[in-house]
Amino acid sequence: MARKTTPLSDAEIRSAKTKDKLYSLYDGEGLELRISAAGNKSWLFRYVRPHVKKSNYIKIGSYPETSLAQARKARAEYRELIAKEIDPQKWLDAKNDRIRNEISSTLAEVAEQWFAIKFTKVTPRHAANIKTTFTMHLFPTLGNWPVNELTAPVVIRELKPLEAAGKHETVTRACQRMNELMTWCVNTGIIQHNPLAGIKAAFIAAQSTHMPTIKPEQLPELMRTLHYAQIRIVTRCLIEWQLHTMVRPSEAARTRWCEIDIENMLWTIPPERMKQKREHQVPLTEQTLALLDYMRPISSKSEFLFPADRNLGKSACSETANRALRRMGYAGILVSHGLRALASTTLNEQGFDHDVIEAALAHQDKNQVRSAYNRATYIERRRKLMEWWSNHIEEAATGKMIISGKAGLKVV
Incomplete structure (x- = not known):
C-alpha cells in the first residue's frame, strides 16, 4: 500500500x-x-x-x-x-x-519584418508609399509600442489629427495597412488576435475624386496651347505619346525602345509595368510612328524613349507631364491621367464599342473569362479605334502641324 x-x-x-x-x-x-x-x-x-x-x-x-x-x-x-x-x-x-x-515585438520591429515579405509582392513605388505611411504617420508615436498593446482606441487617437486636417485618404490607407500588418502578426504567432479590425468605421470615409480632365470640345484648345508652350521638346512628345496611346502617365514616361515593334506597329508593355500586372499591347498609328521617328535622333542612345533631362540612363518622371500642364495653365483643370478620361469620353460619344474602349485603356474586366477573350480578339478592332483617335487628335490641332502630324514634322 x-x-x-x-x-x-x-x-x-x-x-x-x-x-x-x-x-x-x-x-x-x-x-x-x-x-x-x-x-x-x-x-x-x-x-x-x-x-x-x-x-x-x-x-x-x-x-x-x-x-x-x-x-x-x-x-x-x-x-x-x-x-x-x-x-x-x-x-x-x-x-x-x-x-x-x-x-519584444514593437510596431517598428514587426513592420520591418512584414516589409521584407510584403515588398517582394508589390512595385517599388507601392512599397515606398507603404513605408511612408508608417514612417510619417505611425512610427513617430506608435513605433516603440509592443504590438500586443496596440488597441483600436490607441490607434484611432493617433490618426484623428489627420482626419481633422482633411486627409481622409491618408487615414484610409493607414487603417488598411495597419490591419494588413496586424493580420500578418496573427498568422505568424506574434499576437493572438487583431484588435484593429474595423477601425476605419471610426473615421469619415474618403470621398472618391475623379482626375481633372477637359471636355472633348476643348481638345483643339489643348492642342493649340501645347503647340505654343515653352516646354522641353521631350516633354511635348511625352504628352502627345500619352494622349495618342491612352496609357497611364507612368507607363508612358517609362516607355522603352525595346518594347516597340515597328514592323507590326505594336507597343507591348510588360506586366511588371502595368497596374493590373498583365501585359498590354497598344496598336500604333501613323502619327505615333512619326513621333517615334522624331524622337529617334534625340533618345536612340538611351534605353528609354523619353529619357530624363540630365541622365540618359533614366526615364522621364511620371510627373513630368503634370508639371508641364500646370505651367501651361491647366492647374486644377487637367492632369496627365485625365487624358485617358478625355479619350474615353470622346470615343464613347462617337459610338465605339465600350468593351473595345475598356480594352484599349487596359481596364480590368471583372469577368475573368470574358477578359481573356477580349484581350485575345480585340486587337484588330482596337487598331481601328486607335487610328480614328489619332486622326481626331491631329484634326483638333486646327490645321497647325503638331509634332506627330503624319504629313510632316516640324519643331514647335
Whole structure:
C-alpha cells in the first residue's frame, strides 16, 4: 500500500532548518519544497512527462515569495494539463516564448519584418508609399509600442489629427495597412488576435475624386496651347505619346525602345509595368510612328524613349507631364491621367464599342473569362479605334502641324 503524504503547513515550512546537504519536504501529488545547505527554499513540481514517461521537475518559485497556497495552485494547473496528456514543461515554454515575443515585438520591429515579405509582392513605388505611411504617420508615436498593446482606441487617437486636417485618404490607407500588418502578426504567432479590425468605421470615409480632365470640345484648345508652350521638346512628345496611346502617365514616361515593334506597329508593355500586372499591347498609328521617328535622333542612345533631362540612363518622371500642364495653365483643370478620361469620353460619344474602349485603356474586366477573350480578339478592332483617335487628335490641332502630324514634322 502506497504511503500517504501528510500535507505541509506554513508553520512547518517556516521552521524548517538547513542541513549539511540538500533535502526536501513533501506536500503530496508531486509538490515538494527543496531546502539547500545555504538555506534557500524552492518549490518544485515533480511529474512523469506524458508520452515519453520520463520523470521531470518544474520550478514553481522560491519561498517565501511564492506561498504554499500559490505553489498548490500551480500544482493543480499542472496536474490538470497532465490529465489532458499535455506536458506542463512544453506548455510553459510555449507560454514564455509567446510572452517574450509580445514584449519584444514593437510596431517598428514587426513592420520591418512584414516589409521584407510584403515588398517582394508589390512595385517599388507601392512599397515606398507603404513605408511612408508608417514612417510619417505611425512610427513617430506608435513605433516603440509592443504590438500586443496596440488597441483600436490607441490607434484611432493617433490618426484623428489627420482626419481633422482633411486627409481622409491618408487615414484610409493607414487603417488598411495597419490591419494588413496586424493580420500578418496573427498568422505568424506574434499576437493572438487583431484588435484593429474595423477601425476605419471610426473615421469619415474618403470621398472618391475623379482626375481633372477637359471636355472633348476643348481638345483643339489643348492642342493649340501645347503647340505654343515653352516646354522641353521631350516633354511635348511625352504628352502627345500619352494622349495618342491612352496609357497611364507612368507607363508612358517609362516607355522603352525595346518594347516597340515597328514592323507590326505594336507597343507591348510588360506586366511588371502595368497596374493590373498583365501585359498590354497598344496598336500604333501613323502619327505615333512619326513621333517615334522624331524622337529617334534625340533618345536612340538611351534605353528609354523619353529619357530624363540630365541622365540618359533614366526615364522621364511620371510627373513630368503634370508639371508641364500646370505651367501651361491647366492647374486644377487637367492632369496627365485625365487624358485617358478625355479619350474615353470622346470615343464613347462617337459610338465605339465600350468593351473595345475598356480594352484599349487596359481596364480590368471583372469577368475573368470574358477578359481573356477580349484581350485575345480585340486587337484588330482596337487598331481601328486607335487610328480614328489619332486622326481626331491631329484634326483638333486646327490645321497647325503638331509634332506627330503624319504629313510632316516640324519643331514647335
